Amino acid sequence: MKFHNPKLLIMKLFDISGSKDSLKGKIEAIKVEMEKTTLLSFSGKVDVMHYGAYEINPKYLVFWICIGADEDKKSLQNNVELNSRLRNLLIEHKYPAEAIGEVYIGFESQETVDRESGGNWWHHFK
Template sequence: MSFSRFFYNKNSLKRKILDIKADIENTVFSYCTEKFDITWYGAYDIDPKHLVYWICIKTDKVKHELESNLELNQLLRSLLEKHRYPLAAQPHVFISFESQETVDRESDGNWYHHFK
């Protein structure tokens, strides 16, 4: 868990993004049987709708299980509301899953190129 988020004002957009990331991690932990990492990026300072969260896991099997879990996906979306992310931007924020197996197969294992 990153404590650097506490250096930002609680109402700042950056703090909300980091708080959402922390809650995504806590939520996914209850559903995922593999080690995982949360990656986020975007031009949210231009427009808050330009925000992406990737839950990065090891296998395609677990990726598909998590993608098809409606309860989990609803919980993840609800974190935007919980942390008062700008309402107009919420439907546009991308939250999804990716696996190392897919990145290996499609992008020679390079996550940076895979997300470009």
């Protein structure tokens, strides 16, 4: 089979298109849904970030739900129903089943980052 578009070939080989069916696309969709889901339990500002070597192995993925106050972080961490819904988003978006239990989902607050890392989120997670 001959491919006339080398960029398309590379995208197909490495699945880097960002489509909803690609791993990257699934992660982006999960991230958006995590923010919406958290906002059902919390009325403050929420930002969800992710990183990891999920291209090497899907289990190497971390999600952080970032909020303002330590008190709110503690409340969200202890919200069993919320944490269950967040984990179920991985299943709903068909993240690789063998990795779902290994993906880390955590909460962090600006207050903690200010106190421990001088307000620098990048240094905080490094």
